[in-house]
Amino acid sequence: MCELLAMSANTPTDLCFSFTGLTRRGGDTGPHRDGWGVAFYEGKGVRAFHDSDASANSRLAEVVQTHPIKSEVAICHIRQANVGDICLANTHPFMRELWGRYWVFAHNGQLSAFQASEGFYEPVGSTDSEALFCDILNHLRRYCHRDTTTEEIVDRLVRLSRAYASEGVFNLLLSNGDWLFTYCTTKMASITRRAPFGPARLKDADVTVDFESQTTPDDIVSVIVTEPLTTDESWDIYCPGEWRLWRKGEVVTSGVDKPDA
Numbered sequence: 001m002c003e004l005l006a007m008s009a010n011t012p013t014d015l016c017f018s019f020t021g022l023t024r025r026g027g028d029t030g031p032h033r034d035g036w037g038v039a040f041y042e043g044k045g046v047r048a049f050h051d052s053d054a055s056a057n058s059r060l061a062e063v064v065q066t067h068p069i070k071s072e073v074a075i076c077h078i079r080q081a082n083v084g085d086i087c088l089a090n091t092h093p094f095m096r097e098l099w100g101r102y103w104v105f106a107h108n109g110q111l112s113a114f115q116a117s118e119g120f121y122e123p124v125g126s127t128d129s130e131a132l133f134c135d136i137l138n139h140l141r142r143y144c145h146r147d148t149t150t151e152e153i154v155d156r157l158v159r160l161s162r163a164y165a166s167e168g169v170f171n172l173l174l175s176n177g178d179w180l181f182t183y184c185t186t187k188m189a190s191i192t193r194r195a196p197f198g199p200a201r202l203k204d205a206d207v208t209v210d211f212e213s214q215t216t217p218d219d220i221v222s223v224i225v226t227e228p229l230t231t232d233e234s235w236d237i238y239c240p241g242e243w244r245l246w247r248k249g250e251v252v253t254s255g256v257d258k259p260d261a
Helices: 016-024 059-066 128-143 150-165
Strands: 003-013 036-042 045-051 071-078 094-098 101-110 169-175 180-183 189-194 199-201 208-210 220-225 242-247 250-256
Touching (some): 003 016, 003 101, 003 169, 003 180, 003 242, 016 059, 016 071, 016 220, 036 101, 045 059, 045 101, 094 128, 128 150, 150 169, 150 180, 150 242, 150 250
Antiparallel strands (some): 003 071, 003 220, 036 071, 094 101, 101 169, 169 180, 180 242, 189 220, 199 208, 242 250
């Protein structure tokens, strides 16, 4: 399986600390050595980096770790290949345009029997994950429009996720730059950091940061991951079937879904 990392914040924030911890799991402290990628929203634009090499040994990952790219929404993925070759086209997160916005998607899991319906969006690579992403966007393009409310879109995403989850493991990160939708069938955890800020230490690297020195009292930063990244903080563990919609670092709405039998 792969590992996911996302951030939702109320002010542009860098991901250097969390990204450093995650990259060690890509071929050093973990087996996810089959490529990695990260996407940072900057307004309506996206700054994306992908590499088919292990993140623990990637010079490009070193650049991202040490270059504080500020973003309110970011999505990251390290891959342990199940379906599809190890190549750049198969590295997450995947990105497409819909209704004048870039949508970014990353998936942890496997749906071996999944068959995407035909539509406007087609996968470039050979992963079931990218096929899922295209299937989601084709569904939204067919049944929604640019003025459809977020509530309606999320309702459809929940129903789609329930159907996908009935076929296998489906842990999801999806954003259009305004909000971040997360869905868990097996493993996912989150932490929301706000004043008063304190120090945190990574599990996978000898790195400690004092968030108080890097933030203001008004900052709210939430991190969503497959497995907790720090040793000295209390992480909130998702239940199987739980979904949450994040915006500006806060949970806007959430629920616990039961996959179809």
